[in-house]
Amino acid sequence: MEWFASIPKVELHAHLNGSIRDSTLLELARDLGEKHVIVFSDVEHVILKNDRSLTEVFKLFDLIHIITTDHGTVKRITKEVIEDFASENVIYLELRTTPKRNDSKGMTKRSYMEAVMEGVRAVSTVDVVFPHNNVDAGSHIISVPVNDMCNGTTRKKIYVRLLLSIDRRESTAAAMETVKLALEMRDLGVVGIDLSGNPVVGEWITFLPALKFAREHGLDITLHCGEVPNPKEIQAMLDFIPQRIGHACYFGEDDWKRMKSYKIPVEICLTSNITTASVSSLDVHHFADLYKEKHPLVLCTDDSGVFSTSLSKEYNLAASAYGLGKREMFELARNAVEFLFENDEVKQDLRSIFDLAAKKLD
Numbered sequence: 001m002e003w004f005a006s007i008p009k010v011e012l013h014a015h016l017n018g019s020i021r022d023s024t025l026l027e028l029a030r031d032l033g034e035k036h037v038i039v040f041s042d043v044e045h046v047i048l049k050n051d052r053s054l055t056e057v058f059k060l061f062d063l064i065h066i067i068t069t070d071h072g073t074v075k076r077i078t079k080e081v082i083e084d085f086a087s088e089n090v091i092y093l094e095l096r097t098t099p100k101r102n103d104s105k106g107m108t109k110r111s112y113m114e115a116v117m118e119g120v121r122a123v124s125t126v127d128v129v130f131p132h133n134n135v136d137a138g139s140h141i142i143s144v145p146v147n148d149m150c151n152g153t154t155r156k157k158i159y160v161r162l163l164l165s166i167d168r169r170e171s172t173a174a175a176m177e178t179v180k181l182a183l184e185m186r187d188l189g190v191v192g193i194d195l196s197g198n199p200v201v202g203e204w205i206t207f208l209p210a211l212k213f214a215r216e217h218g219l220d221i222t223l224h225c226g227e228v229p230n231p232k233e234i235q236a237m238l239d240f241i242p243q244r245i246g247h248a249c250y251f252g253e254d255d256w257k258r259m260k261s262y263k264i265p266v267e268i269c270l271t272s273n274i275t276t277a278s279v280s281s282l283d284v285h286h287f288a289d290l291y292k293e294k295h296p297l298v299l300c301t302d303d304s305g306v307f308s309t310s311l312s313k314e315y316n317l318a319a320s321a322y323g324l325g326k327r328e329m330f331e332l333a334r335n336a337v338e339f340l341f342e343n344d345e346v347k348q349d350l351r352s353i354f355d356l357a358a359k360k361l362d
């Protein structure tokens with residue numbers, strides 16, 4: 001495990017509200033319990049439970065959103081989530097979140113995102129490369145080469161970029177509002193759009209206009225696709241040819257053929273897929289086939305809080321389940337750089353960090 005924590009890694013599929021520390025969630029829930037907003041004893045076991053069906057996961061998200069959706073809390077959880085990823089040597093994090101309106105807290109989608117950005121800038125334990133954060137992107141103050149953890153003289157550096165999620169419960173108008181917000185916040189670290197939410201809710205056609213608009217204006221798009229069996233939707237999503245796909249658990253033979261021919265990178269979330277039973281076991285997980293065929297893929301956490309995982313754990317799991325050695329896992333981590341929603345300058349900086357770490361591999 002330690003070795004997997006020590007190598008540089010790239011995280012491209014992490015939902016903010018799914019990545020909250022249990023300790024923070026319990027603390028916030030206890031506070032709301034004292035204020036009689038919720039009954040703490042009713043929610044404690046829900047937060048601490050480990051095995052969750054897909055339905056239970058989305059019930060938990062509704063609870064998490066009650067607990068977290070005010071500006072101060074959004075700022076706090078963003079800061080903590082970034083610190084947690086940085087502490088295990090994630091050097092580039094594309095953090096996704098659904099901009100939320102909460103009238104009772106005077107929150108708009110924009111003010112929600114401003115709170116997220118304040119959280120990014122509030123990180124103090126590591127250097128965060130984020131627009132207007134005064135950390136030089138090209139500066140190699142990075143301390144992550146293998147087994148060379150922060151030693152007090154060098155500080156860790158993490159690039160943070162944001163994806164705005166459209167929730168499948170939303171209307172076309174709400175999805176469009178999110179895309180327009182993303183476009184307005186492009187200079188502020190927003191690099192793309194994600195479509196997520198309970199996969200049994202909503203219709204692809206509802207989101208298509210907003211996604212097309214996003215694409216026309218140059219935003220990259222990643223879709224949760226095939227998390228449940230829905231052949232028509234999977235085909236429609238493949239027709240769209242997104243820049244990346246998350247999950248891809250219920251693909252038919254033709255879907256695989258098309259995705260492979262388009263070379264669409266897949267965000268693989270092993271623990272999430274197994275816990276929610278989207279895939280019955282690691283033996284039959286599509287990671288094995290995609291890896292063998294050298295299809296572009298990236299290991300991700302999905303919801304490190306909800307599924308009690310971390311990116312290092314996901315690497316460890318893949319290595320042991322599929323018999324991959326250190327060199328292969330390092331290459332897997334390095335390849336992820338090619339699939340991020342950023343320009344070549346950023347990719348070049350990340351490649352050079354991996355090159356430096358590679359020298360210390362053996």
Ligand code: 6MZ
Binds near residue numbers: 016099196227302303
């Ligand atoms: C689909 C998921 C998800 O946006 O409030 N989300 N959507 N499949 C999954 N697999 C388990 N995990 C998380 O983070 C929480 C939201 O992310 C989406 C859901 O819409 C969830 O409400 P944010 O920060």
